[in-house]
Amino acid sequence: DSSSLGVESTQTHTATAAMATFQKGDSNRCRNAYEKVLHAQLARALLDPHKKNKHISVGRCRMLAVNHAVALPSYEELSAAGFDLDAVPRERWAVPDDCLRFVKKIAEEGLCTGPCRRCASVTSADR
Numbered sequence: 001d002s003s004s005l006g007v008e009s010t011q012t013h014t015a016t017a018a019m020a021t022f023q024k025g026d027s028n029r030c031r032n033a034y035e036k037v038l039h040a041q042l043a044r045a046l047l048d049p050h051k052k053n054k055h056i057s058v059g060r061c062r063m064l065a066v067n068h069a070v071a072l073p074s075y076e077e078l079s080a081a082g083f084d085l086d087a088v089p090r091e092r093w094a095v096p097d098d099c100l101r102f103v104k105k106i107a108e109e110g111l112c113t114g115p116c117r118r119c120a121s122v123t124s125a126d127r
Contacts (some may be wrong), residue, residue, distance in 0.1 A: 012027040027058055029083035030075055034061035036085060041070050059101035069095050 035056055038047060042064065050064065063071045065072050071093040073085065081087035098117040101109070111119040 005037065009069055014060075026083075030078055031055060031061060033083050034058060034072055035076055037072055038064055038070060042068055044094070054065060057105075059093050060109065061104055062065045062096045063099040063101060063109070063112050065096050066099055066112045066116045071095050 011078070032055075035047075038061060040057070046068075047056065050060050056064070062072070069104040071090075073081075073093050077088045077092060078085070095114075097115065099106075099112050100118060103122055106119060106122055110111070110125065111123065
């Protein structure tokens, strides 16, 4: 039946397109961009304790941005711009409202000290 074949190929194409949006190394490129922003705005002494293997994880970058009110471009816009910070207009940057860290990481690293939806939900779940 050709109609079911058409639906299947459309679904397959959509799934393939979605998978193609995230490429290997994208999290590293995002992390590098976020680190660049943080290094430009925060003291090295503040950032160095958060480094593991010379880098700060994306979640920790977002946590530091929340804690110190540092605006970052969204991952989606940064990705669409090829991870070029200058290609995302500064007026589109915002202080993250969610660190996006895993609960296990929050337990290890501590809660955000700034307003963070993820950390607020973890603390409200503990009550």
